[in-house]
Amino acid sequence: MSLRHAVLAALIQGEASGYELTKRFDVGVANFWHSRPQQLYAELTRLHGEGLVRATEVVQESRPTKRLYALTDAGTQALVDFAAGPLRPTNPRDELTVAVQCADVVEPEALLAHLGRRAEEARRKLDALRRTETSILSGRDEGEFVRTTSHLGPYLTCRRGIRYEAETEQWCVWAAGLIRAKRRAAQAS
Amino acid sequence: MSLRHAVLAALIQGEASGYELTKRFDVGVANFWHSRPQQLYAELTRLHGEGLVRATEVVQESRPTKRLYALTDAGTQALVDFAAGPLRPTNPRDELTVAVQCADVVEPEALLAHLGRRAEEARRKLDALRRTETSILSGRDEGEFVRTTSHLGPYLTCRRGIRYEAETEQWCVWAAGLIRAKRRAAQAS
């Protein structure tokens, strides 16, 4: 039951439709939560029913009608309560790392391909996150930003995403290098 | 259905009882998968039924009898097939980051406490992982290790864990610093 808090937290950056939220969640809301559209729509309906978000129907020409959701005071309070209580630890589940753990028993080719794709994906996410960072800072240096902003939270999580993706990219490249080195050593013998 | 692959991958490092595996999974199998004991025991029973692991009953004096599980050829083959196929992307779910996203609306105190605890936990995991790393390398430098080892996989995932925990620790400390800076700025005004 804490997809709800992820959704509410995502709305801190301003109102959004279910569809817009699926985009944010597809990228991982700056890499800290993931969820399928179906789950999101269901959760938004529930949150609306409980009064934690309010919805505005926006009729568009040449686009389907959408509902824009925004935090209510009760929704904000739910976030305050959430942050005050205990947090569950992250439960990592990464199939790529499972595959890499098997480096000594599986074909190197498949592994190298997986690592290459993941590195590529990390570079794409990094680009997107760096653009987000620039738009959050909007010309201010970090010191000035911290004193003047009301969006410190999104900046902190964006930085988390940037550091995580950079780290992932480096590890993939490094691991692929060692796997190739081992393959060469095996072929030589 | 890929807890099974995580379990099989964990057994690459040698046979283990269900209980020993719960320990490995509690730390996150070097931070890449997590699972509760109940799920593990159930999965081991299933894997045994399907012939992917074999079990040896070990009667102990002054300890309950345990079952040691080890990979069978079919189990190893399952890992080969797994690595050859498509891998699901990581679906991050981190409550701490959700809470930090709310930095501008929640009490800083609770947030700072959470970040401090997580940083502390990261340092503990780092210690454990560094000891694991030393024992994997056992005196060899990286070049020599890669040429001679049959445990490259565990080394690669161990390094992933080390980098991830170090990264997490730094981010927690840095984020707490900015949150304190913002609090000071708010109190001054």
Next chain:
DNA sequence: CGTCACATGTAAAAGGTTACATGATTCG
């Protein structure tokens, strides 16, 4: 003598994924 580590589970509830469904518009 209480608590921690060892050792293994069952059952119910909650959470998440997959498959399927619908329909308009824009872009190449």
Next chain:
DNA sequence: CGAATCATGTAACCTTTTACATGTGACG
């Protein structure tokens, strides 16, 4: 004219968590 984007869901299934259950021996 086919694919991608916008926009929102239902239903069935699979995975994960939580609560509960049991028993021994070591350690302080």
